[in-house]
Amino acid sequence: MIVKTDIRKFYEHTTYSHVKAFFHTDLGWPLDLARMLASACTVDGHLPTGSCLSPLLSYFVHKRLFAGIEQLCVEQGVTMTLYVDDITLSGARASKALLHEIKGRIRRRNLETHKDKYIAPGTVGLVTGIAIDGDKLRLRNKQHQSIVKMIDAVAAGDKAQADSLKGKLAAASVVEPAAAERLAVRLERCLATSSTEQ
Numbered sequence: 001m002i003v004k005t006d007i008r009k010f011y012e013h014t015t016y017s018h019v020k021a022f023f024h025t026d027l028g029w030p031l032d033l034a035r036m037l038a039s040a041c042t043v044d045g046h047l048p049t050g051s052c053l054s055p056l057l058s059y060f061v062h063k064r065l066f067a068g069i070e071q072l073c074v075e076q077g078v079t080m081t082l083y084v085d086d087i088t089l090s091g092a093r094a095s096k097a098l099l100h101e102i103k104g105r106i107r108r109r110n111l112e113t114h115k116d117k118y119i120a121p122g123t124v125g126l127v128t129g130i131a132i133d134g135d136k137l138r139l140r141n142k143q144h145q146s147i148v149k150m151i152d153a154v155a156a157g158d159k160a161q162a163d164s165l166k167g168k169l170a171a172a173s174v175v176e177p178a179a180a181e182r183l184a185v186r187l188e189r190c191l192a193t194s195s196t197e198q
Contacts, residue, residue, distance in 0.1 A: 002088060003096065009112070
C-alpha cells in the first residue's frame with residue numbers, strides 16, 4: 001500500500017514565528033538575532049516561494065516534525081519518503097489510519113494537508129517520480145521515452161546532449177538496472193551505426 005499527502009502551501013504556512021523559533025530554540029541563537037534573521041528570511045510573514053533558501057530552511061524549521069513522523073513510521077514498519085512538502089508512506093502496514101495520525105501531528109504544527117492519495121497493492125504508484133510496481137522500482141514511461149529521444153539525438157550527431165544522457169542513464173541504473181543496461185546497449189548500437197555511416 002502507498003499512502004500520500006501534501007502539505008498545502010508549505011512555504012506560506014512556514015511563518016516568521018516558525019523560523020524565529022528555529023533560530024532561537026533549535027540553534028540556540030539570542031532572541032534578537034533570531035528575530036533579525038527570521039525577518040531577513042521571510043517575506044510578508046512567511047517563507048517566500050521561489051527563494052533558493054525556502055526548500056532547505058523549511059525542512060530544518062520542521063525537522064522535529066518530520067523526524068517524529070519518521071520515527072512513528074519506523075515503529076509501524078512503514079517507509080516514509082519526504083520530498084519538500086510531499087509525504088509518502090509505503091509498505092504493507094501503510095494505512096489511512098496511520099496517515100490520519102500523521103495529519104494530526106502536521107495540524108498541531110499549524111500546517112495543513114491536502115491531496116491525499118491511496119494506492120492499493122498491485123497498482124503501480126509513483127514515489128518521488130519513481131514508479132513502484134509491487135516490490136520493484138521501475139522507470140516511468142516518460143523517463144524511458146526521454147532517454148530514448150536523447151539516444152536518437154546523440155546518434156544523429158547532437159553530441160551536446162551526451163553528458164546529460166550519461167547522467168540520465170546513471171540515474172536510471174539506480175532505479176531499474178536492467179532497463180538502463182538495455183538503453184546503454186541501444187546507445188552503443190546507435191553510435192556504432194552512426195560512426196560507420198560517416
